Amino acid sequence: MEDTCCNEAKNVVEVSNDTDDCRLRFDGRKSDEIRNVSITRNFTKYAQGSVLIEMGNTKVICTAFVDDAVPPFIKGTGSGWISAEYSMIPSATLTRKKRDVNKGRVDGRSQEIQRLIGRSIRSVVDLEKLGERTIWIDCDVIQADGGTRTASITGAFVALADALYTLYKKGELKKMPVSSLLSAVSVGVVDGEVLLDVCYEEDSCAEVDTNVVMNNRGEFIEIQGTGEERPFSKKELEIILDYAEKGNRELMRLQRAVLGEVADSIIGCEYEREAIIATGNMHKLEEIRTMVSDLDFEIKSLKDVGLQDIEIVENGKTFEHNALIKARTIARATGKISIGDDSGIEVDALGKRPGIFSARYAGENATDEENRKKMFSELEGVPFEKRTARFVCVIAVVFPDGKEMLSRGIVEGKIDFEEKGENGFGYDCMFIPEGHEKTFGELSSEIKNSMSHRSRALEDMKTKLKAILDERTI
Template sequence: MARINNRKNDEIRDIKITRNYTKYAEGSVLIEMGETKVICTASIEDKVPPFLRHTGTGWINAEYSMLPRSTHQRKIREASRGKLDGRTQEIQRLIGRTIRSVVDLSKIGERTIWVDCDVIQADGGTRTASITGAFVAVVDALNKLHKSKAIKEMPITNFVSAISVGIVGQEHMLDLCYEEDSNAHVDMNVIMTDKGEFVEVQGTGEERPFSRNDLNKLLELGEKGNKELIKAQRAALGEIADEILGMEYGNEVVIATNNAHKLEEIGAILEDFEYNVYSLKDVDLAGIEIVEDGKTFEHNALIKARTIAKKTKMITIADDSGLEVDAIGKKPGIYSARFAGENATDEENRQKLMKSLNNVAASQRTARFVSAIAVVFPDGKEFVVRGTCEGAIGFEEKGKNGFGYDPLFIVSGYNKTFAEMPSSVKNSISHRANALKLMKSEFSKRVVR
């Protein structure tokens, strides 16, 4: 069956979110979902309900109403009747508990945020539009508290939105308008976070029961719709959203190294990284020469990452690593790859190291591998982490695996060199593994997936 405005069954109505819509509220939004229009405001009150006094915790309450002529026929004001009807109370509670589910109330102090959702034009989905708009208004209100230093950090734990789905005739549909909702024999509201988690699902078989298969299809539609709504919330909130959720940079990263051994090792450690990982060869930069003239591992890693990010416009990960031996002043350090000369082989570097440690006792041969991992994003944002692995330099080479100084480096707690270990073991305990673990943790704080 053809839908109104010829929408596809999995297509939401046009959405528009206008922030700062009213003058006085700390947060205010006009949200338009097709012909449904709701004004959502968030007001901050410096007190809490009696049950929260002296707890340091805040609260969020919601009120919802429909203007008399928001509908086809004039609706009598509930104030004129002297009481709220059951539907209004249900929706108010739903909005309140939804917003509370994504705000850490312990971080807002003893304050109450009053959320007011006033429907000025109704064409189906007023409660879901209210939730989606109210969230943006609350974020704005909390951001004002944060910017004024009234609270230490933004207490938003997730984005949240809501959408209606239903079965009309035999069709599973997303985002029902009033006419579709009136004719639906299954009607459902799906409230979800940006992480794909459910806050609430309200579903009713108006005329007959519905199957598990129906439920699954409706939930899939709800998930699709909520992803689109959260994308619209992000666009409306701009930099505030980026501060809360991180940036969207796509799902491709390039590893800035020409060292085949490093590339293989990093690739193995990043096997569970939910990104498409490319080498310099993949992006037509194989053999590129980058002058690493930094004074630290961190600086050199950033030099490489910045260079490749600028050329590719991709997220770039670069490693600079080396060996620090305490007995010789933490040499070779950043010169580890060229300790015996500019074009020295791994064997020549190891031989020079052994000569440098002649007559040094076992107890004085402590050393560590260091890895600095730099990540540079296309917009210029960047960070660096450092991972280490403690050990000592042996008196002879042992093992056939690995590369560089691995046959000489005896790992603390293992009594084996890296070269004696299977790569799976090395890749779980090495300096590079430790740095990449830190990198993934920091990375997840800065991007949205």
């Protein structure tokens, strides 16, 4: 999304796109380009949420009105409801359209569209958390130039978000009952070419007509596809869905921009794709950098941010607590995503000691050799089958808005009767991992790293981190 501007006085955000790889259409757009879009919030006075959405020459007023009553079929359930109505004013089209009231019924097209709007909006709202109230969504087309149903859904979501945020700020809702952003866009095939966001001139001669509703997680809510003049191929459908995803992401970026803190209350603020790791250990730093290298995510050291001399008191009682202490300390100091970790070995015959004291088991400044010597001494006479132990690593990630995440990696094994091997450090030469007959000190670095407690914790951290970044990035 480019060329975005904001008029704070009117609460307006406008967007236009520019791509370089598609031929121009009659209106100057390229095939994968949406029309200029403008969303004006607070467009009317009385509805809790109201929007004027303009997509090219299509203009729709969308309102969300809160009613403290529900339909009879859900009364007494504690759940709420969302209902939508859609119509065009008589002068919305080139030829005057008769009002439905004068025809004595809502025409079939309007019924189909308002049901689509209602289904789409309900898909991202937890109706139980809404409570026994109805949100009435009204979409009134004041000018039609193609894509009125998709513009209605995109605008209606913004109006709904404003209405629910009003209830939330008043304390009538404990939290925003919305799971994601939502938008819709049309894609057509004209003269064999797939076109995103078709206007009336294109829609009227389209061979294939589709409307695609999506959320910000890239999931499809509804796909309406019709071969108007001919069947369409799987390859065409793949292009249609690719274009629809591109267009919907642009529309949801616009929604996020215009909604501001309201959008943050739904999907959270968007995080910078960088983190500070609370360590001076370059090996550990490189290991984490390698693990997240495919996430477009930068890992910085304490030295990179001028905190190499910071003192962190690890006085926690668990691996989790110590990891959080490190990450929280750096997060407070930098305002960035911060990563801390703690690891050690637990021996069952020793009551899971040394645990968090693994590095100083034999004393505050004990060497690895002194720590191993003490463990051998305390395990003297304990048979091999009862020398069960595990390496544990816990990684904590703390985000700028206070969100916290923990990942734990464990390798089960047993403590041998003597030191074997010279690879690794600490307790590696006395620990035989489950499924092996050699100690970590005897195994190659490649084998050890592929199954280590740290690598397992890192893999879990990467999975969780990606999910959090993806759900907040459009």
